[in-house]
Amino acid sequence: MIYTLEAKNQNIKVNKFLKISAFLFVSLFVLHSCEDPIDRIKNEKLVLRLEKKEIFINTSFDIGIGKLDEQFDSLYVNGSLWKEFTPSSKKIALSYSQVGTKSIRFKAFQKGKEKLGNVNLKILSNKKIKPLLYEVVKALPHDPKAYTQGLEIHNGFLYESLGQYRQSEIRKQEFPKKEILKSHPLASTIFAEGLTILRDTVYQLTWKARKGFQYDLDLFRIGEFSIPTVEGWGLANDGQNLILSDGSHIIYFLDSKMNIKRGQEIYNGRQPLGQVNELEFVNGKLYANIYTTDYIFVINPENGVAEAYLDLSALRKNLNNPEAEVLNGIAYIPETGNFLVTGKYWDKSFIIKLI
Numbered sequence: 001m002i003y004t005l006e007a008k009n010q011n012i013k014v015n016k017f018l019k020i021s022a023f024l025f026v027s028l029f030v031l032h033s034c035e036d037p038i039d040r041i042k043n044e045k046l047v048l049r050l051e052k053k054e055i056f057i058n059t060s061f062d063i064g065i066g067k068l069d070e071q072f073d074s075l076y077v078n079g080s081l082w083k084e085f086t087p088s089s090k091k092i093a094l095s096y097s098q099v100g101t102k103s104i105r106f107k108a109f110q111k112g113k114e115k116l117g118n119v120n121l122k123i124l125s126n127k128k129i130k131p132l133l134y135e136v137v138k139a140l141p142h143d144p145k146a147y148t149q150g151l152e153i154h155n156g157f158l159y160e161s162l163g164q165y166r167q168s169e170i171r172k173q174e175f176p177k178k179e180i181l182k183s184h185p186l187a188s189t190i191f192a193e194g195l196t197i198l199r200d201t202v203y204q205l206t207w208k209a210r211k212g213f214q215y216d217l218d219l220f221r222i223g224e225f226s227i228p229t230v231e232g233w234g235l236a237n238d239g240q241n242l243i244l245s246d247g248s249h250i251i252y253f254l255d256s257k258m259n260i261k262r263g264q265e266i267y268n269g270r271q272p273l274g275q276v277n278e279l280e281f282v283n284g285k286l287y288a289n290i291y292t293t294d295y296i297f298v299i300n301p302e303n304g305v306a307e308a309y310l311d312l313s314a315l316r317k318n319l320n321n322p323e324a325e326v327l328n329g330i331a332y333i334p335e336t337g338n339f340l341v342t343g344k345y346w347d348k349s350f351i352i353k354l355i
Contacts, residue, residue: 046117100265144347150195151329168192194235205232236279
């Protein structure tokens, strides 16, 4: 057989590659075979026993640690040493002050060897939610072409964010006269959502564009920001943080640059409260429209518990626009302690008083 010099050199390179590969394979096999048994023990699972089927907020519950015949020198829970754990301990007591899904990581040491375990559970609310009563103080005209997404009263003026593609805008109006003083239309590709005013800056969300807009109090646009969630729905503030909903059962606390500081799940008893939409923060509580309904829920934002609800479906009998959709829009009136509420394509808005 005749080889060219080039082909011969190629064969030499291939043979060298195969020899090196074989050497590396054998070396790795030997190293793996000589693995320290302690390293393999690190992959052992720690047996954990959850003794309750349902776990409620602020209620102590026990988790059994290890098999009944096992004893451990120390225990770490979510990375922190559990100081009350003793070698003879077989369980620990935990409690949570916020509802929602929790993932608890355990690491137990036994003579320098470790076992790992994980427990996923849901903390539920055992608070019985109560209905709130109201009376209509006054009915006001509302633009029946306004697809209301956000509503807020600030320094005696009403700010409103309107949605829908090719119809989105933001308005500043006299209140309660409703005369439009300033409006700012958005691009046809933008679907506007909720708004709020923090430190004299107006923040307006968009639905799916992953961005929002900042205005001064006269609606001159002064900035743009990124929305940290996939969708933007409702927006409020507690005087320090922005509070955002994204249509799920989670609300997010953000700084003024829209960085997420924390998320909080919302529960109505044993069930997550989804479709959280337009928001208003009043006296430590969060008032939330639930999309596709005419309900407003009152939520404790610190622990995520829905404490009360307001059924405003009776307001619909006062509407004349056949295109009217669901309730959406809550604005607190600080001078009176009442609320202004309206809906998508409603031809009226209502000042209501809680009783």
